[in-house]
Amino acid sequence: MNAEFNACPRLRREGGRLRLDGAALDDIAHQFGTPVYVYSRAGIEDNWRRIDAAFGARDRLVCYAVKACSNIAVLDVLARLGSGFDIVSGGELERVLKAGGDPAKVVFSGVGKQMWEIERALRAGIGCFNVESAAELAQIEQAAGDLNRAAPVAVRVNPDVDANTHPYIATGLRDGKFGVGIDEAEALYDEIQRSPLLEARGVDCHIGSQVTDIAPYREALQSTVALADRLARRGVGIEHLDIGGGFGIAYADAGPPPVEDYIAAVVDAVGARPYRIITEPGRAVAGSAGLLLTSVLHRKRNGGADFAVVDAAMNDLLRPALYQARHDIVAVRRRGGETRAFNVVGPVCESGDTLGRAHLADARRGDLLAILSAGAYGFSMAGNYNSRTRPAEVIVDGGEAHLVRLRESIQDLIEGECLLP
Ligand SMILES: Cc1ncc(COP(=O)(O)O)c(C=O)c1O
Structure with missing residues (x-):
C-alpha cells in the first residue's frame, strides 16, 4: 500500500478530506462526536497477517497482546483470523472469551x-x-x-x-x-x-x-x-x-x-x-490502525507560543504525558495559508496535558485534528481523571463506520458511588 501517512498507512487525503479506508473523518466526527477513537479493520488485519506471514513455513502462533487495544470488536476481528491472545488479567480473559477467542491459544x-x-x-x-x-x-x-x-x-x-x-x-x-x-x-x-x-x-x-x-x-x-x-x-x-x-x-x-x-x-x-x-x-497490530479524532475548542497565544485547546486530553491518550511519546497530529481539513506550530493541549489541569505539536495554518473552534498511531495503548489506557468521560470507539469496515463502544456518560461516571448514610 502506497502510504501518504507513515504513522497510519490506511489514511488518505482525497478532495481535501481525510479518509480512513474510504470513510471521511469529518463525517465520523459528526455522527459520533469527539473525542473518538477510530480504527481500521483492514489495518488491524493487515498488520496481524504481515506478522503471521513473516514466519513463512515456521510453526508459530501470533498471540495479540490484548492490553494494546482491548475492545471486544477488535478481539473478534483477530479471533476470526485465528489469532491467539496474550492476556494479563482476568478481565482480559473474559474479553477474549466473549469475543470468541480460543482459550487454548491464550497465554497469560x-x-x-x-x-x-x-x-x-x-x-x-x-x-x-x-x-x-x-x-x-x-x-x-x-x-x-x-x-x-x-x-x-x-x-x-x-x-x-x-x-x-x-x-x-x-x-x-x-x-x-x-x-x-x-x-x-x-x-x-x-x-x-x-x-x-x-x-x-x-x-x-x-x-x-x-x-x-x-x-x-x-x-x-x-x-x-x-x-x-x-x-x-x-x-x-x-x-x-x-x-x-x-x-x-x-x-x-x-x-x-x-x-x-x-x-x-x-x-x-x-x-x-x-x-x-x-x-x-500488541502495538504492531493495533497502533497504526487507529487514530484519535478531536475538535478544537479554542485557540490561544501565551508568551510566544500558539495553543490549540482540544476536547481530547491526557485522560483519553496518556502516552504523551506518560512516556513523552510523540504522535503525528494532522488537520482533517487543511486551511489555506502558511502553517505554524501549535501546541495541542487538552482541558485537564496539568501542564503535562499536552498531546503534541501540529503544523497548522490556523486552529479555529470546531476544526478537527487526527492524532495518528493511537490505536495501541490509546483507549486501553484511558481513564476518568478530572471526571472526564471516556471517548467512543468506532471501527471502519469496508468504508462504513460502526460504533463499537458508546461514549461514557456522566451517569456511567458516577455509577457505583454513593453518599455516606
Ligand atoms: C508480556 C508482554 N507481552 C507483550 C506485550 C506487548 O508489547 P507490544 O505492544 O509492544 O508489542 C507486552 C507489553 O507491555 C507485555 O508486557
Whole structure:
C-alpha cells in the first residue's frame, strides 16, 4: 500500500478530506462526536497477517497482546483470523472469551496474577501461564491441585538486555520486576519437572515495548535459546519459545525497521530447533490502525507560543504525558495559508496535558485534528481523571463506520458511588 501517512498507512487525503479506508473523518466526527477513537479493520488485519506471514513455513502462533487495544470488536476481528491472545488479567480473559477467542491459544503473562484469575484461566483451559516468580509457580500448582487439572506453564526469563526504549516500557533489565534470572529459571524448571500438577510447555521472554532496534532481540534470544537447549539436554521437553512482543512502529520521532526484519532475526536465532515460536505483538497490530479524532475548542497565544485547546486530553491518550511519546497530529481539513506550530493541549489541569505539536495554518473552534498511531495503548489506557468521560470507539469496515463502544456518560461516571448514610 502506497502510504501518504507513515504513522497510519490506511489514511488518505482525497478532495481535501481525510479518509480512513474510504470513510471521511469529518463525517465520523459528526455522527459520533469527539473525542473518538477510530480504527481500521483492514489495518488491524493487515498488520496481524504481515506478522503471521513473516514466519513463512515456521510453526508459530501470533498471540495479540490484548492490553494494546482491548475492545471486544477488535478481539473478534483477530479471533476470526485465528489469532491467539496474550492476556494479563482476568478481565482480559473474559474479553477474549466473549469475543470468541480460543482459550487454548491464550497465554497469560503478568507479575501479579491473583488466585481467582489463575483458577478462572485453568477452568477455561488456557494454553499457557507465563510464570514470573517462584511464588507464582507455587500458587499455580496449588490452584491446579484444587481443581485437579494440570497447569501448562512457561517460565518468563529476564534476559537482562537493554531494549533501548523508554524506561517505563523496558521490561528485560535484571533490576526490573519482570521475569526471573536464567539461573532461577533453571531451578523453576526442576520444580516443574517434579510436580505432577505442572507441565513445562515453553520458555518465555519479553524485553519491552516500542523496541526500534533488532539487536536486543538477538541478544535476548541468545540466552533464552541456550536455556532451552540446556533444558532439552536434561529431558525437559518444551514445545514453544515465546519471544514476547515489543516490535516498534512509526511515530513522529520513530521509524523502526519493518516487522519482517524482527521476525527474520528471531527465526534465524531459533534455527532448526523444533520449537513453535510464539510472539505477543500488541502495538504492531493495533497502533497504526487507529487514530484519535478531536475538535478544537479554542485557540490561544501565551508568551510566544500558539495553543490549540482540544476536547481530547491526557485522560483519553496518556502516552504523551506518560512516556513523552510523540504522535503525528494532522488537520482533517487543511486551511489555506502558511502553517505554524501549535501546541495541542487538552482541558485537564496539568501542564503535562499536552498531546503534541501540529503544523497548522490556523486552529479555529470546531476544526478537527487526527492524532495518528493511537490505536495501541490509546483507549486501553484511558481513564476518568478530572471526571472526564471516556471517548467512543468506532471501527471502519469496508468504508462504513460502526460504533463499537458508546461514549461514557456522566451517569456511567458516577455509577457505583454513593453518599455516606
Ligand atoms: C508480556 C508482554 N507481552 C507483550 C506485550 C506487548 O508489547 P507490544 O505492544 O509492544 O508489542 C507486552 C507489553 O507491555 C507485555 O508486557
